[in-house]
Amino acid sequence: MMTEKDDHPGGEFDLIARYFTSLAGPGAYGLADDAACLTPASDGKRQVISTDTIVENVHFLPDDPPDLIARKALRVNISDCAAMGARPVSYLLNLTLPPQRGKMFLEKFSAGLAADQRAYNLNLIGGDTTRTNGPLVISVTMIGEVPADHLLTRGGARPGDAIWVTGAIGSSWLGLQALTGKIDHLDDVFAARYRCPEPRPHVIPPGVATSCLDISDGLIQDAGHIASQSQVIMALSAADIPLPGKLPPPLQRKYFEALVTGGDDYELLFTAPETATATATILDASQRAAVPITRIGTVKPGPAATQLLDEMGAPYQLTRGGWQHF
């Protein structure tokens, strides 16, 4: 597992011992064996495994604080587990380091991992460190567990279901615009969100949703993924989509299209039966978690498609690229 085959084996073993061994959990053998060993829970549980890679200059910026890069790498995977209804439990880390990422980077990076291990009750169980002459590349593989009857996929949405979304849409896109100087005078909350997403495990109450995913490719495109996996029409009401409260209303209108097609939200989009009980359960969960959950549309029968509707129920015209895929 955390072994190294380049020209600096001693250095790499030291690196693992210094920065990562203290993060290791049960089954990791102190990151000193060939692989981790788990005894998966077997009492009606399912194991969920997600993996995501983040690449310097693609998914984060070279100057982003190292602890936030670490937390982003964990959180995009925590979000994938949450989208399956699962509790994230343990993870493996593949770190491909350029030469300029040395001691100072690694100290802050591992401190970021430690902080989110505490925040989300996670264990590091394995990984690999390698060197590169290219950009920093980080892959995290997250293992979670979920009772079999609470597993959520993209494939269970049924006509008549209500469509819900957690949080607000577009914060991360705004953060990227702020950090790259493309939009001025934005609230700092957006840059913070881009650098460190806020995944939503434990927010959706178990047993109520019929389908779910996390919004990483943009709300509209991701709604299309539920549409195609469930073979339904996802009819979204443009006016109901929750936009960031810290963005002044004129800018909400100006950037609407970018907000609903920009990626990296890591909010959960899910469907649930349109019953008074389900609705009450969802709104109650929203209040408990102190996370807004907003109804934004209705699942309709028909060939897989996403419809974005204006207040008159007419199609809302989008021009951005994301739209072409539906």
Next chain:
Amino acid sequence: MMTEKDDHPGGEFDLIARYFTSLAGPGAYGLADDAACLTPASDGKRQVISTDTIVENVHFLPDDPPDLIARKALRVNISDCAAMGARPVSYLLNLTLPPQRGKMFLEKFSAGLAADQRAYNLNLIGGDTTRTNGPLVISVTMIGEVPADHLLTRGGARPGDAIWVTGAIGSSWLGLQALTGKIDHLDDVFAARYRCPEPRPHVIPPGVATSCLDISDGLIQDAGHIASQSQVIMALSAADIPLPGKLPPPLQRKYFEALVTGGDDYELLFTAPETATATATILDASQRAAVPITRIGTVKPGPAATQLLDEMGAPYQLTRGGWQHF
């Protein structure tokens, strides 16, 4: 899982559908959901999880055939599972692609995956594809299973155990020398081995070994890993170490030190009780698998160390860097 947040989302979904969906196994949801879902075997089995990253210019050469790059990425992880005594079952793939790795590369790369999925009875269950402006980076996370009482670690070697190794040592190092033009007139078998390792799952008979690892950092250094995890002395007999038969004896002598310290062998180094029964079981397994298994030393009590001994039992002097870590 196999999602993409760069500027070419449609292109990436197409890429997954075209090259990878056909490789997906049970629990992968056709690579179209947020994560894979497994129902791990629970009847006394343990789950083994290994992950290794290979990086262009570090672990493989830019001109290596794409199908062999794919197979190497799988096989280094198959080898880690084998080192734990486990049967590899399913894997996740993180592919970070530079722009010049296009359709032709991906066709050959996925064909290599398919070939080894058949050869080793594996399923792809998830992954992620991302773009980079740097070198090609491939991480594979392999999930295997092993009966709890057949699990092997680096920590079980006991004084008096015999030390065994599969195959021959140094082939991959010779291959790298051939491919980089540093040694001429070497048999083609070595370059082939560097590009496509030969892991040894199912070679060690269950229940006989007390410790095991796969040789990725060089025989001497990896023997040291068993020494430190088991708190024993690994006493190796230099004359007994099996060297590649296709290397003429004068070159075996000339390059001895490089062969036993060079990495990427992916042979298994293991310890077993020095009993007639254990020895017979191992030699029988060697014959069945048509893989040489050679006794190369004895575990001794004492503070963790590796000793390389000449035919007189005196310390064999090594000068190469690898040695400094013991």
